[in-house]
Amino acid sequence: MTGCVSYFLCLLLFLFLSSSNTLSSPSASYPLCHSDESSALLQFKHSFSIDNSSYDFCGPPKTDSWENGTNCCKWSGVTGSAIPSDLGKLVHLERLEIRSSYFSGHMPPEISYLSKLDSLILDSDLRLETSTMKRIVTNLTNLKELTLYGVDMSSVHGPHSLTNLSSLTSLSLESCLLQGNFQDTFFYRTNLKSLDLSDNENLTGFLPKSNWSSSLEYLSLSFTNFSIDFPHLTKSMKSLNTLYLPRCKILGWNPTLLSNLTQITTLDLSYNNLGGQIPWSSWNLNKLIALDLSSNNFSGQLPQMYSYNLSKSQPVVEPLPLNLEYLGLEDNLLNGTIPHWLYFLRSLSGLRLRGNNFTGCIQEFQSYSLFELDISNNKLQGPIPRSLFQQVNLVYLDLSSNNLSGVVELYEFSKLTNIEFLNLSFNILSLSRSKIFLNHTLPNINQLSLSSCNIKEFPYSIRASENLNTLELSFNQIEGNIPNWLWNVSKDSLQYLSLSHNFLTGIQQLPWKSLRYLDLRSNLLQGSLPISPPSTSTFLVSNNQLSGEIPSFVCNLNSIEILDLSNNSMSGKIPPCLGNFSDSLSVLNLGMNKLHGMIPLSFERGNSLRNLNLNGNQLEGSLSQSLLNCKNSEAPQPSQAKNLEQKNEFDFWKVAAMGYACGLVFGISMGYVLLSKEMLVVMIRRRVGGERWNRVLRRFQG
Structure with a gap:
């Protein structure tokens, strides 16, 4: 009953919530509108004109x-x-x-x-x-x-007021902007089974050293400011089956103590700067299905095969069970070869080994359960194994920045019908297209990165892609004009387009409405400057053969942060709007062109410029005092390099920008200050980067 x-x-509640007339009262307060929603409505308003004659x-x-x-x-x-x-x-x-x-x-x-x-x-x-x-x-x-x-x-x-809810068995306050200290007495509850306080970076607290809730099975303190006494945690919480502690303050780290967590199924200790060698042989985590030790300082090699079951023709690995579904070891200091037993894990759906020093060849996978595979930024060599083309569930594949070699037919990847992310950049691969397989497509592709893959033409397999967000084809051998069929690919979704370091000669249009990052550097482009959509935040077209005046459309780039037109044959005067047309413009490089005339007075007013390069032109005038005082300049710190974006995307970033040397007068050739790739990554990713790929690990959160 x-x-x-x-x-x-x-059901009654559903009917209540479905009827605004029934539920709202005249005195009800209005909900607060989100800024992005109001901005979208204002853009919609400005997209049409009003006929005043129809007012009456x-x-x-x-x-x-x-x-x-x-x-x-x-x-x-x-x-x-x-x-x-x-x-x-x-x-x-x-x-x-x-x-x-x-x-x-x-x-x-x-x-x-x-x-x-x-x-x-x-x-x-x-x-x-x-x-x-x-x-x-x-x-x-x-x-x-x-x-x-x-x-x-x-x-x-x-x-701490939550401690009065004495009947709670499950509490989840993820991403709630919690602040202050979380009382450790909350952990004394004998009936508490699940606690999630993750993604509250200003929340502090300590785990108690005794009187733990013996029934606690799920604990997530990810990305909080909790201090974790690791020895006491592993001693007291033996009922835990799920433990998330990324980016916490782990004290008394001793990896051998993990063997106390005999019921653990999901364990995440990523982003904690934990070091040393992983004591695989001392663990006995038979129920483990997901393990993430990414972004630490673990060193050494993965264990090789311990024994072999002849009757079942499969390896037996003591510390990691054969039903393991996710293994994340990316961004550590691991080396050696990828052990054979990894290829035999029958339930493995997620494997991330990126950013280590693994060597040797990639072996054939013996199961077809892979959903996500990232082994980029290692020292792997040899061909791409054939078994990868049979992973029909594969959504994410990143093999970039290795020494993989061989000729690969692009149609092979069309067998991966669910693939959304594919990155083969910066290997020694040669991708070719067979004319007999022109009908093969990548219908679900979202990010495609094929930089430095010896490609000679645009991949025809993306012609039917409607949700493409990122297309990277830099450092290839593509020549001539951009084909007409490309203009119809993902008009509404493409945001990141990199075609630099090719042999392109012409580009007729840029029809992508949401484009934010456009890189056409180091091609053979001729004629006038291509018209980029107003959404663009990074526009790079240096080292080409462009001519004519800088068109007025650049003044419509209201979101621009980085604009580089250097090393072309642009002539005429600098448009006055370039001094202050965008509140976000940080890098402006017009060097080595044929510009002349006075430096616009708009440069004397307040702006956000951090790097400005106008040398190699016939310009007159001096810098404003605000620029000469280095008011907005920001020198990149060398220590930033370690924890920023992976090198394969921006290995060749070296934008020369003239510094704000006090007393500098244009017309005099001064020295250069290199804007590091790290600073550019930060600036670009802040606007362009999009969401980081959702890990398979999330699937195990319940």
Whole structure:
């Protein structure tokens, strides 16, 4: 009977949430509009013109109220989403779950009226105030499960108030902007089974040294400021099956103690600067299905085969079970060959060994369960194994920056029908296209990187791709004009296009509406400057044969951060807008052209320039005092190199930019300051980079 009542109440809740007329009241406050939403609406408003002659008949347009800096949920014709206050009338509700919603504004205090709730799950952009939190803690005493993913709790004074919810068995406050100290007494609860406080970087705390909850099975403190006493953790939490501790303060690290966690199935200790050799032989983690030790300083070799089961013709590896599904060891100091037993793991779906010093050849995989494979930035050699082309579930494949060799037919990769990310750049491979396989495509490809692959033409396999985001074909042998069929590829989705260091002679158009990064450096481009869309943040076209004046369209690049037109034959005067047309322009390189005239006065006003190069032209005038004082200059620090983006993408970044030498007057050739690739990566990725690839490891979080 209880189940039927619960079902009825959930249905009733759905009907409530589906009717804004029923749930909203005249006194209800408007939810706060997100800045990106208001910006999108304003762009939509400016995309059409208003016919003033129709005012008398139709009335003023609704867009008259659409003004920047105001709450777009109050604009005429716009309705914001908020959880209605009438929700509090469902006093018999036992479970409230709202996932992946776009609700915003303050969490209604009426939720605290739902005194019979035993499960509250909210995944939204709501804001939780201290007063509402106190009501929830006081009234919802039956709560067993509380999940507030992405809810803004930054104003809640001390998360220790949660300790009053004595019935909780599961608490998840991931990405809630929690601050302050989390009381260790919370870990004393005998009925607590799951605790997730991850992605709260300002949350501090210590794990207790005794009186642990013996029932705790799931613990995630990822990307918090917790201090972890590792010996006490492994001694006290023997019921744990899932442990996430990336980027925590791990004290008393001793890898042999992991053998105490005999029930562990998922273990993540990435981003902790842990070092030494991994004591594989001392572990006995028979239930382990996911292990991530990435971004540490582990050294040595992976264990080779321990024994071999002749009856089943398969290896037996003691520290890692054959049913292991995910292994992440990227960005460490490991060396030697990839051991044979790795190729025999029958359930392996994710393998990340990037950024180590592995040598030897890639062997044939004996199973076809791979979902993600990243072995880039090593010293591997030999051909690509044939078994990779049979991994029908493969979504992510990165073999870049190795010494792999051989001739590979592009059509082979079309067998990977689910592939979304493919990177073969910077090997010794030669990719060819057989005319008898022209119909093969990569329909789901999102990022394709084939730099330095001896390609002589654009890969025809992307012609049907609608969701391509990144296309890297630099350092190849592509010549002539860009083919017409390419203009129709992913017009709405392509953001990153790198065609540098080829032999391209002409480019008729750039139709990609969302393009943010465009690299056409070191080609044979002739004629006028190609017109890049307004969305572009990085535009590189140096070392070509472009001529004519700098066109006025550059003044429409409102998001530009880096603009490099150097080493061409551009003539005429510098457009006045270049001094201050973009609030974000940091690097401007017009050096080694045929520009003449006065330096625009706009350079004397405030701007964001950090690097400016105008040498090698016939320009007159002097730099403004604000530039001469090196006000905005920022020298890259050598120590930045270690933990930034992988070298294969920007190995050849060496943009020469004239420094802000005090007293500098143009017309005099001065020295150069090299803008390091690391600084460029930071600037580009801040605007272009997109989301980092979701690891397979996430699939094991429950």
